[in-house]
Amino acid sequence: MITALPKSMYTCRTLSCLKLKALVLDDIPEDYPICLSSLNYMYLSVSIQVSADKFIGKLSAGAPLLKKTVVQGPVYGDQFLDSMTSYSELKSFTTCLSEWGPTVDSYFNKLEHLCMCTCSSGWWDLLINFLQRSPILRQLQLIKSCNSRPLSSGNQPGFTSTTHVPECLSTTLQTLEWRDYAETEFDMPVASFLLKNATRLSEAKIFLEYAAGPIEKLRIRTALAKLSRGSPTCHLNIGN
Numbered sequence: 001m002i003t004a005l006p007k008s009m010y011t012c013r014t015l016s017c018l019k020l021k022a023l024v025l026d027d028i029p030e031d032y033p034i035c036l037s038s039l040n041y042m043y044l045s046v047s048i049q050v051s052a053d054k055f056i057g058k059l060s061a062g063a064p065l066l067k068k069t070v071v072q073g074p075v076y077g078d079q080f081l082d083s084m085t086s087y088s089e090l091k092s093f094t095t096c097l098s099e100w101g102p103t104v105d106s107y108f109n110k111l112e113h114l115c116m117c118t119c120s121s122g123w124w125d126l127l128i129n130f131l132q133r134s135p136i137l138r139q140l141q142l143i144k145s146c147n148s149r150p151l152s153s154g155n156q157p158g159f160t161s162t163t164h165v166p167e168c169l170s171t172t173l174q175t176l177e178w179r180d181y182a183e184t185e186f187d188m189p190v191a192s193f194l195l196k197n198a199t200r201l202s203e204a205k206i207f208l209e210y211a212a213g214p215i216e217k218l219r220i221r222t223a224l225a226k227l228s229r230g231s232p233t234c235h236l237n238i239g240n
Helices: 007-011 052-061 078-087 123-132 167-171 187-197 214-225
Strands: 017-024 041-048 068-072 092-096 113-117 139-143 175-181 203-208 235-239
Touching (some): 113 123, 214 235
Parallel strands (some): 041 068, 092 113
């Protein structure tokens, strides 16, 4: 369990990738200068929140070239996002509804790649908020990265299609990747909405849930292949 980082790390000008696991965060002392001028990628797995939003916000503030941030744990808050996006232009972001607290707002208007976990009930509402506020999004990944038990269709909220199609679907989104697709009563309408409205989509990769048997997978493949695609050049690849 990591409880403190060496002071020299905060001024390492050659550090380009930072990856830490089992981190128990505390705030960075005020007298610590932060200059991570080469940091492009940051991956943090947080075990306990102790001023975590301040810690990550300050760390990001000293990294003007930060392009991708992946944070796992209960750290997302408006103060964290304000600090992070004020000093860096995030182009890639990974999140999970179970860890998300603040509204999406306008924090992610320069986002080009979004990876979202589908483990929690209601993840579609969070996804549509991101899509509506990420006008230049090019890549979308839907994964089940948490160790949560798969939700049954009875636990899923009913899918409600938005009347306002996010701008990125009709202008910039080029690739869609969906892993552990299970074709619940919720997944199919979401897939249909994305494929129908992503008019610039060049490739969609959908990987079926491992637990599905061969007959079930054949039925799902057939159903997916019949979905309407808004992009005439979209190549749909359905994998196991």
